[in-house]
Each structure stands twice: as C-alpha cells, then as structure tokens.
Amino acid sequence: MNIKQLxxxxxxxxQQIAVLPSVAKTGLLYAMAEALLGDSKTILTANAEDLRxxxxxxxxxxxxxxxxxxxxxxxDMARALRCIxxxxxxxxxxxxxxxxxxxxxxxxxxxxxxxxxxxxxxxxNVTADAAALCLKAGNGVILRGGSEAIHSNRAIAAALQxxxxxxxxxxxxxxxxxxxxxESILELIQLSDIVDLVIPRGGEGLIRxxxxxxxxPVIKHYKGVCHLYVDADAxxxxxxxxxxxxKTTRPGVCNALETLLVHTNIAASFLPSAAAALxxxxxxxxxxxxxxxxxxxxxxxxxxxxxxxxxxxxxAVRVVDNLDSALAHIxxxxxxxxxxxxxxxxxAAQRFVQGLRSAVVMVNASSRFSDGGELGxxxxxxxxxxxxxxxxxMGAESLTIERFVVHGEGQVRHPQSAT
Numbered sequence: 001m002n003i004k005q006l007x008x009x010x011x012x013x014x015q016q017i018a019v020l021p022s023v024a025k026t027g028l029l030y031a032m033a034e035a036l037l038g039d040s041k042t043i044l045t046a047n048a049e050d051l052r053x054x055x056x057x058x059x060x061x062x063x064x065x066x067x068x069x070x071x072x073x074x075x076d077m078a079r080a081l082r083c084i085x086x087x088x089x090x091x092x093x094x095x096x097x098x099x100x101x102x103x104x105x106x107x108x109x110x111x112x113x114x115x116x117x118x119x120x121x122x123x124x125n126v127t128a129d130a131a132a133l134c135l136k137a138g139n140g141v142i143l144r145g146g147s148e149a150i151h152s153n154r155a156i157a158a159a160l161q162x163x164x165x166x167x168x169x170x171x172x173x174x175x176x177x178x179x180x181x182x183e184s185i186l187e188l189i190q191l192s193d194i195v196d197l198v199i200p201r202g203g204e205g206l207i208r209x210x211x212x213x214x215x216x217p218v219i220k221h222y223k224g225v226c227h228l229y230v231d232a233d234a235x236x237x238x239x240x241x242x243x244x245x246x247k248t249t250r251p252g253v254c255n256a257l258e259t260l261l262v263h264t265n266i267a268a269s270f271l272p273s274a275a276a277a278l279x280x281x282x283x284x285x286x287x288x289x290x291x292x293x294x295x296x297x298x299x300x301x302x303x304x305x306x307x308x309x310x311x312x313x314x315x316a317v318r319v320v321d322n323l324d325s326a327l328a329h330i331x332x333x334x335x336x337x338x339x340x341x342x343x344x345x346x347x348a349a350q351r352f353v354q355g356l357r358s359a360v361v362m363v364n365a366s367s368r369f370s371d372g373g374e375l376g377x378x379x380x381x382x383x384x385x386x387x388x389x390x391x392x393x394m395g396a397e398s399l400t401i402e403r404f405v406v407h408g409e410g411q412v413r414h415p416q417s418a419t
Contacts, residue, residue, distance in 0.1 A: 003187045006175050007142060007194040011115050013173035014140030018112045022089040024167070029085035029132055031163040033078040036128060039159040040074050046151035047124060054148050062252025062311040066122040067149055077125050081132045084378035090397040091138040105407040110400040112138030114196035117188055118381065119144045119210055121202030124152035129379040130199075131160050131174045136378075137399035142195070144177040144185060146202065154178060182209075189214040199394075201382045204309075219394070221359075221385035223309040224254030224337040226367045229326040229352065230270060231343035232263040238364060239342035240274050246340065246367040248281040252311045254383065255338055255370040259306060259316045261326045264290070267319045271295055283313045290319040306333045323348055327355045334358060336385040338370035359385050359392035 047069040096108040118130040134141035145153040157176040164171045192215040200210040207220050230239045246257035275295045286301040305316045320326045340362040341352040349363045360370040372380025377395025384390045390398035
C-alpha cells in the first residue's frame with residue numbers, strides 16, 4: 001500500500017469537494033445516511049466479528065462499549081449525518097468585514113483546511129462522523145482506525161464511498177487506510193506537504209505517539225479527567241442527578257465524571273445519599289480521609305486516583321474547604337476537558353467559569369453534554385484541548401480556517417510607484 005499516493009489521491013478529491021455548492025453537499029450527506037441504513041445488515045455483521053475478536057482477546061468492558069454497534073446506534077449515526085447536512089455550510093462564510101480608510105474592503109472568509117488525517121481507536125461511529133464533518137467543511141479525509149474495529153470500519157467506509165460514487169464524486173475523498181501497522185501511522189503523519197491536519201482520537205498512548213512523531217499540525221486531547229464540584233449552595237437533588245448521569249450512564253467515554261469534589265459545609269448531608277446511589281450502580285469509591293470518615297465503603301485515594309481517567313465505574317472523591325480549594329484541585333489534576341459546578345449561587349458559578357481554562361465548563365448541567373452532537377454541531381470529530389484554532393468539541397466549522405479576502409478599486413500601497 002502506497003500511503004503517499006493514497007494521500008495524493010485524497011488531496012485531488014478534496015479539491016473537488018472544496019468547490020461543491022452547499023446543496024450538493026447536503027444531498028451527499030443525506031445519501032451517505034441512507035447508504036449506512038441500507039447496509040445495516042452488512043455493517044452489524046462486520047461489527048459482530050470485531051466484537052467476537054475483542055472478547056477473545058479479553059478487551060475490557062469500556063472498550064467493548066465503544067466498539068459495539070446495534071440498530072439504535074446505527075440509526076443514531078445516520079441521524080448525525082442528517083443533522084450535519086442541515087447545518088449552515090461554513091465554507092465561504094464571511095465572519096468579519098470592514099472598510100479601511102483607503103477604501104479597501106477587508107473580509108475574513110472560511111475556507112477548507114484540505115486533507116484531514118483521522119487516527120482513532122475502537123469507535124466505528126467515528127468513521128461516519130469524521131467523514132461527514134470533513135466533507136461538510138469541504139475537505140478530504142484519510143481514516144485510519146484501529147485493528148479492533150477494522151471490519152466495522154471497512155463496511156461503513158464502503159457504504160459512504162458508494163454514496164460518493166452515486167453522486168458522481170471521487171471515492172478517494174473518503175480514504176480508509178486499513179494498513180494496521182504502526183509504521184503506516186508514522187508515514188501518514190509525516191506527509192506535511194500533503195496532509196493539513198491530524199486528529200488522533202483514542203488512548204493516551206496513541207495520542208502521544210502521534211504528537212511526538214507528527215510533522216503535520218495535531219489537534220488532540222490526551223484524556224478526560226472531568227470533575228463535578230458540589231458547592232455549598234447546591235440543590236442536593238440536582239447535584240445527585242448530575243453525578244449519577246455523569247458517572248454511570250457511559251463510564252467508558254471521555255466526558256464521564258472521574259472525580260467528585262464536595263464543599264465541606266454539605267459533605268455530611270450530601271455524601272451518604274450520593275454514595276448510596278452510586279453504590280447501587282456498582283460504582284467503587286476512593287476518597288480522602290474526610291470522605292472515608294463519612295463513607296466506610298470508600299477506599300483511601302492516592303494522588304494517582306485523582307489524576308486517573310478510569311473510564312470505568314470508579315470515582316475519586318474529595319471534600320474541599322471552599323470554591324478556591326476546588327479550583328486548586330482541578331488545576332492540579334484536571335485535563336482541560338470538562339468541568340461541572342452544581343450551585344444555586346450565581347457568583348460562585350461565575351467564579352468557577354472564570355477560574356478555569358477547560359475547553360467546556362458546565363453550570364448545573366451534566367458533563368455528558370460535552371459532546372458535539374449535544375452542543376449543536378451535529379456530531380464531533382473530536383474534542384480539542386489544544387489551544388490552536390479550535391478548542392472544545394469540534395464540528396464542521398472547526399475544520400475550516402479564516403483567510404483574508406480584500407476588495408479594492410485599484411488602490412496601491414505607494415501611489416508614487418504607479419506613476
């Protein structure tokens with residue numbers, strides 16, 4: 001497999017996608033959604049093969065959950081493509097326009113990035129989401145999924161490419177790289193003259209490998225150590241609802257809660273009830289001495305526990321003296337992903353928001369909303385904690401950049417040079 005040639009072919013296809021009218025892109029994304037549903041039996045059969053192989057290898061439950069597809073999840077994938085189709089086209093948008101004193105009209109216009117390399121593990125839905133978002137933004141995409149989802153990814157990519165073919169567009173706009181050697185990633189992420197952006201999505205080891213070896217710009221987040229801080233003025237019922245939803249609904253995803261911080265003034269009343277609810281969902285608790293004194297079921301926590309992304313039914317808990325202590329804890333152990341405060345005090349909420357630099361900050365809302373689909377992006381290609389042109393959940397707009405377009409009437413910089 002000639003990876004450079006595949007990338008060149010994708011770049012050539014991207015040039016055609018970049019100039020597609022909005023109505024054509026909308027039609028393409030709807031056709032892709034229909035292709036997914038039309039191939040549902042093939043895709044689910046392929047996914048079952050991946051699941052059997054993963055179970056044989058003893059893959060842990062969190063990874064199996066990310067890998068698993070069913071009719072409902074496939075419907076959700078198709079629905080995400082339709083949502084992306086209906087979003088405003090970011091390509092060609094004028095984000096700012098002003099007229100200079102010399103009469104020049106200076107605009108900032110969104111244009112595609114070019115070729116996006118998506119390197120990911122486990123989640124076959126990323127194949128569809130990433131392809132749709134890249135095409136919506138006028139880009140080509142090179143998809144390099146992990147070995148655990150190879151059959152699912154091939155089936156999904158084949159359906160999406162069929163939609164491209166039916167629309168008279170080059171199938172290489174969606175290129176699936178199914179060379180599973182680590183060397184294939186290495187070669188891809190060093191094609192700095194062809195690939196414009198790399199987005200790794202998976203375990204911390206994969207992401208660090210990409211960051212350390214890439215010659216192409218990388219947008220990433222290493223992990224999601226997400227916190228819920230229950231303030232002294234929190235509604236305990238509301239706070240418990242955020243806690244149970246954030247920790248137990250899908251513990252294996254990056255927007256799940258990993259640490260609970262509770263103001264000392266309400267710890268004695270809040271923690272026993274919250275712990276009972278967590279234990280009923282099978283959550284293991286690890287806490288500091290004040291937590292352990294209130295909750296005999298909790299194991300003593302270490303610094304490693306507070307820094308951990310468990311991706312499992314395990315929760316670190318700490319009692320803090322005040323809001324400043326909560327912020328200090330998050331600054332020390334957080335990963336700039338998503339933080340939540342439960343409070344009825346607007347001043348405390350504002351201080352929490354202003355005191356953090358995390359990509360997403362929630363006030364009285366579950367961390368599980370830290371997701372592109374839930375935040376109006378249709379789907380997400382990833383969540384960036386890299387402070388470049390995109391920060392937080394990334395949709396189609398984040399796969400474009402602004403360039404300057406200048407309109408004049410013959411103006412020159414030095415009038416005397418024109419004579």
